[in-house]
Amino acid sequence: MSAAPAAAPRWKAILFRHETLLLLVLVAEWFYFDAVGARFATLDNTFEIVRHHVEIGLLALVMTPVILTGGIDLSVGSLLGLCAILFGKFWRDAGLSPLEAGACTIVVGALAGGLNAALITELRLPPLIVTLGTYSLFRGLAEAITHGSDTFTGFPSSFLALGQGHWLGLPAQTPVFVVVALGVWLLVHRTTFGRGFRAIGFAPEGARYAGIPVERRLALAYVLTGMVAAVAAIIYTARLGQARADAGTGYELYAITAVVLGGTSIFGGVGSVHGTLLGLAAIAVLDDGLVHARLPREAAGVLTGVLLLLALTGSVAPKLWAARSKRRPAPPAATPPSPPLPTP
Numbered sequence: 001m002s003a004a005p006a007a008a009p010r011w012k013a014i015l016f017r018h019e020t021l022l023l024l025v026l027v028a029e030w031f032y033f034d035a036v037g038a039r040f041a042t043l044d045n046t047f048e049i050v051r052h053h054v055e056i057g058l059l060a061l062v063m064t065p066v067i068l069t070g071g072i073d074l075s076v077g078s079l080l081g082l083c084a085i086l087f088g089k090f091w092r093d094a095g096l097s098p099l100e101a102g103a104c105t106i107v108v109g110a111l112a113g114g115l116n117a118a119l120i121t122e123l124r125l126p127p128l129i130v131t132l133g134t135y136s137l138f139r140g141l142a143e144a145i146t147h148g149s150d151t152f153t154g155f156p157s158s159f160l161a162l163g164q165g166h167w168l169g170l171p172a173q174t175p176v177f178v179v180v181a182l183g184v185w186l187l188v189h190r191t192t193f194g195r196g197f198r199a200i201g202f203a204p205e206g207a208r209y210a211g212i213p214v215e216r217r218l219a220l221a222y223v224l225t226g227m228v229a230a231v232a233a234i235i236y237t238a239r240l241g242q243a244r245a246d247a248g249t250g251y252e253l254y255a256i257t258a259v260v261l262g263g264t265s266i267f268g269g270v271g272s273v274h275g276t277l278l279g280l281a282a283i284a285v286l287d288d289g290l291v292h293a294r295l296p297r298e299a300a301g302v303l304t305g306v307l308l309l310l311a312l313t314g315s316v317a318p319k320l321w322a323a324r325s326k327r328r329p330a331p332p333a334a335t336p337p338s339p340p341l342p343t344p
Contacts, residue, residue: 026278029282030289055239057258058176064271065184066225071218080236090105091152116225122215152242257283259271
């Protein structure tokens with residue numbers, strides 16, 4: 001008899017979880033655009049949605065540990081552009097093979113992430129200010145290397161197949177995305193090392209007292225972000241067949257939106273990788289669905305902003321409601337009626 005009342009709150013908790021509600025929004029999006037858009041729900045178009053959002057997805061995946069620690073990385077889009085340019089330089093001007101150029105590009109990404117990590121952990125500078133500075137630095141370097149006009153093209157077809165070809169019927173970049181997603185999920189949810197990200201986000205000083213090497217954890221998060229941004233740059237170059245200095249413009253905002261929309265608190269300590277994947281899927285379906293519904297592309301930014309505000313409001317509203325309920329004064333207790341006076 002006592003099991004039924006205990007099971008009901010559990011089902012309520014699952015039903016009203018952020019990820020569950022976001023999944024319902026994603027399903028509603030899918031059915032709506034399938035109804036109003038031509039050929040939206042076809043398998044070919046689904047694969048194209050995946051193909052065009054892998055780079056943003058990679059950035060969102062590695063942004064999740066960073067935001068879990070209470071940090072942020074605004075430089076990932078600019079770093080993607082810089083790495084794309086350097087990949088082209090390594091291949092065309094240094095005469096390296098695409099594989100060798102890719103390895104060198106990933107090393108550059110790790111060094112760029114290490115620069116962010118050093119400024120944040122050694123000098124104790126705020127991540128927002130540091131990555132805002134490197135955002136301009138990396139984009140400026142890309143512009144300086146190309147003089148604002150040089151574009152790298154003519155890549156071999158074997159390399160272009162990474163971004164334009166298919167593997168077992170799937171877009172060729174899908175296995176890379178799956179490997180990174182699985183690796184980040186295992187790191188965040190199945191390792192003691194990754195659980196330290198949440199502890200740092202909740203209370204950095206408390207994490208230090210608990211014996212967690214906070215600086216080392218933060219450094220890993222930012223170096224990993226730089227490496228995966230370089231991988232995203234390589235896939236971006238293969239998909240478009242060219243490397244330009246403006247590659248990845250605005251991608252950092254899409255990545256942060258996917259993470260926060262997926263339920264990760266911008267203040268750190270709370271979030272999940274699978275929530276980020278749902279947030280990414282909601283943005284990708286919305287972006288592609290507007291094209292098939294023949295609606296203005298500008299509406300994508302407006303609707304994404306609405307989704308993000310609703311997600312932020314939904315995560316904060318219960319806490320505000322609980323706090324307001326505690327502050328609400330209790331009603332005065334009813335006083336019992338006075339006994340009648342004795343009659344003389």
